[in-house]
Amino acid sequence: MKIGSEVLYLSRQHIASLSIGMSEVISLLEESFLEKAQGNVDALAKIEVHPKRDDNFINAMVCSFPKYNIAGLKWISAYPGNREKGLPYISGLIVLNDQETGVPMVIMEAGVLTAIRTGAVTGLSAKYLARKNSQSVAILGCGVQARTQLEAVLAICPELKIVKAYDINKAAITLFAQEMELRFKVKVEHAFNPQQAVEGGDIIISAGPIVTNPDPVIEGSWLKEGCFGAPIDYDSYWKKSSFETVDRIYVDDVPQFESHRQMGYFNAVPPVYGDLADLVSGKLSGRLNDSERIMAINLGLSLEDVAVAALVYNLALKQELGQLLPV
Incomplete structure (x- = not known):
C-alpha cells in the first residue's frame, strides 16, 4: 500500500470475516475511555441532520486518537423505512486518516462495526453497573443490534x-x-408484550428504532430491584416513570448527551450522574449494592468507532484483506 496514492477499502464481508471477539472489543473500549479520562482523545459530539422526515437521520462522528496515530470520521445513517425496501436500517462509511500527515488510509463499511461497538459499550457499562449474579436479560427489538447486545x-x-x-x-x-x-x-423465551419481557429482568435492553416523537411503553413499576437498563434506542421505549425509578443514570459522554437534549431528545430524563470515562477511571463509583436500579444511556461516541476501526484496519493489514483503490 502506497500511502498518499492508495487507500484501502474494507467491505462488510471483509470486516465480518475478521471474526473480532466481543471481549476484545469491550477491553479496547475500556482502555479508550480511560484515554479520554486522561485527556488524550478529542471526541466531538455527533453532528446530526434529518433529511426528508424527522425519523431519518444521518450523523457525522469525528475523533482524533493520538494513541493510534489516527483521526477518523464515521458518516452513518438510520432510516427506519429502509426495512420495507429490503435495505438496512443502519448504513454508512468510516474513513481513517494518518494523524501525522492527514492522508486517508482506509475507507470501511460502518454497519458491522457499529453493531459490534454498540454491543461492546453496553457490555462495558454492564461490567461496572449490572449485578454480578444477573440471571436474566430482556431484549426489546430483535434486529441486528439485539444480537451483538446479547453477545x-x-x-x-x-x-x-x-x-x-x-x-x-x-x-x-x-x-x-x-x-x-x-x-x-x-x-430464549418469547414475550407476548413489553411488560412480560421486562418484569423480573436483571438486565433490560431496548434495541428498537430511534424516533423523534416516541410512544414509550416501559413503566417504572416494571423494573425489578437491582436491575440494569440499557436503552440503545435513546428514549424511544422508556416512559418518564422508568427514568425516574432508577437510582442513577450514566451516559457514554455527558456533553454529547446534553447536546441531544437540546435537539429534543430525553426531555423526560432526570440529570445524569456521569459518563463512562469517569466510571472506568474511578472518578465516579459504579454499582454500590445489589438493590440499586441503574441505567446506561449510551448514544454512541466517535471514539468508540475510531478505536474499533483502528483495530479492524490493523487486522486487515496483517491478513492482507481488502481492496486497494487509487486516490
Missing part, C-alpha cells in the same frame, strides 16, 4: 441463563431465538 452482556455476565425477547414482528423473535439458542446455548 456483549453474555461476555460480562456469563451466568445469564434466560433471555426474554420481544418484537412487534413475531417472525423476528423466532429467528432471533433460533440463532441465539444455537450460538450461545441460552434459553
Whole structure:
C-alpha cells in the first residue's frame, strides 16, 4: 500500500470475516475511555441532520486518537423505512486518516462495526453497573443490534441463563431465538408484550428504532430491584416513570448527551450522574449494592468507532484483506 496514492477499502464481508471477539472489543473500549479520562482523545459530539422526515437521520462522528496515530470520521445513517425496501436500517462509511500527515488510509463499511461497538459499550457499562449474579436479560427489538447486545452482556455476565425477547414482528423473535439458542446455548423465551419481557429482568435492553416523537411503553413499576437498563434506542421505549425509578443514570459522554437534549431528545430524563470515562477511571463509583436500579444511556461516541476501526484496519493489514483503490 502506497500511502498518499492508495487507500484501502474494507467491505462488510471483509470486516465480518475478521471474526473480532466481543471481549476484545469491550477491553479496547475500556482502555479508550480511560484515554479520554486522561485527556488524550478529542471526541466531538455527533453532528446530526434529518433529511426528508424527522425519523431519518444521518450523523457525522469525528475523533482524533493520538494513541493510534489516527483521526477518523464515521458518516452513518438510520432510516427506519429502509426495512420495507429490503435495505438496512443502519448504513454508512468510516474513513481513517494518518494523524501525522492527514492522508486517508482506509475507507470501511460502518454497519458491522457499529453493531459490534454498540454491543461492546453496553457490555462495558454492564461490567461496572449490572449485578454480578444477573440471571436474566430482556431484549426489546430483535434486529441486528439485539444480537451483538446479547453477545456483549453474555461476555460480562456469563451466568445469564434466560433471555426474554420481544418484537412487534413475531417472525423476528423466532429467528432471533433460533440463532441465539444455537450460538450461545441460552434459553430464549418469547414475550407476548413489553411488560412480560421486562418484569423480573436483571438486565433490560431496548434495541428498537430511534424516533423523534416516541410512544414509550416501559413503566417504572416494571423494573425489578437491582436491575440494569440499557436503552440503545435513546428514549424511544422508556416512559418518564422508568427514568425516574432508577437510582442513577450514566451516559457514554455527558456533553454529547446534553447536546441531544437540546435537539429534543430525553426531555423526560432526570440529570445524569456521569459518563463512562469517569466510571472506568474511578472518578465516579459504579454499582454500590445489589438493590440499586441503574441505567446506561449510551448514544454512541466517535471514539468508540475510531478505536474499533483502528483495530479492524490493523487486522486487515496483517491478513492482507481488502481492496486497494487509487486516490
